[in-house]
Amino acid sequence: MAEKSRNLPISRRGLNFETMMWFFTRLSALGMYAFILFSLIGALVMGARTQMNFADIMRWGFTPNGTHVQSTNVPDLAPWVAPLWRLVASGMVLLAVAHGVHGLVVVADDYIVSPRGRQIVRLISIVVMLSMSVVGLYVIWTS
Amino acid sequence: MGLNRNVGLFTGLRYRGKGPMLTFVLHRIGGVGMAVFVATHILASFLGGQGGLFVNAIYEHWLFQIVVFFCAMFHAINGLRITILDLWPKLIEYQREAIWVEWAVFIPLYCFSVYVIVRTAAGG
Secondary structure (H helix, E strand, O other): OOOOHHHOOHHHOOOOHHHHHHHHHHHHHHHHHHHHHHHHHHHHHOOHHHHOOHHHHHHHHHOOOHHHHOOOOOOOOHHHHOHHHHHHHHHHHHHHHHHHHHHHHHHHHHHOOOHHHHHHHHHHHHHHHHHHHHHHHHHHHHO | OOOOOOOOHHHHHOOOOHHHHHHHHHHHHHHHHHHHHHHHHHHHHHHOHHHHHHHHHHHOOHHHHHHHHHHHHHHHHHHHHHHHHHHOHHHHHHHHHHHHHHHHHHHHHHHHHHHHHHHHHOOO
């Protein structure tokens, strides 16, 4: 039986792409938590406590995009569409798309087991990831 | 080549993994659900027009929001548990306790959100 990899130094563990993505999934989750916390604190600073309800502020937290506060009692939309929030929303979309598409590949790998099928899944996932990132950024910066 | 697990679909469905299995299933449903919802939401905002407005009107419906919020909230809280346990592997010993803590955080937060969503939909 081969030596357990947890007893090996990182340089001999075979740090391949799948391992990197395993780490990326965890770290991007923490990154998204950071973006959500930052957006929630920013919303409270901008006066959300008296102008938005809990569901609206959570929606803003998941993606700080100006169109997410249009239906609330916010008197002035200007601070909510500042470049800072577009940057945070862009980071959120890029992380979420990469995290989500990789998650779909992991799910697909549980049901599609032939090497050829897995190759096709990976090709499709790369196309979907790139196109959704571009479309997401376009929506954020033009809305 | 390919994998051979020697387990059929129905044997798999009869597997009783209790708490950890339930979080695994809900995490997967929530993840796939969110991927579909977020993708359609972004595409609808991108395309605009009659079709886009129609899709986003469904998206803003309170019944739909209750489902989406379950997916997002459970995936986020369960994902945080997985991240913490994976980055500090010694804590794996307390996995079941961590799942109880997870439900203790999720249930009040989700119930309060559903209450707010329904109250807003009822017009107040």
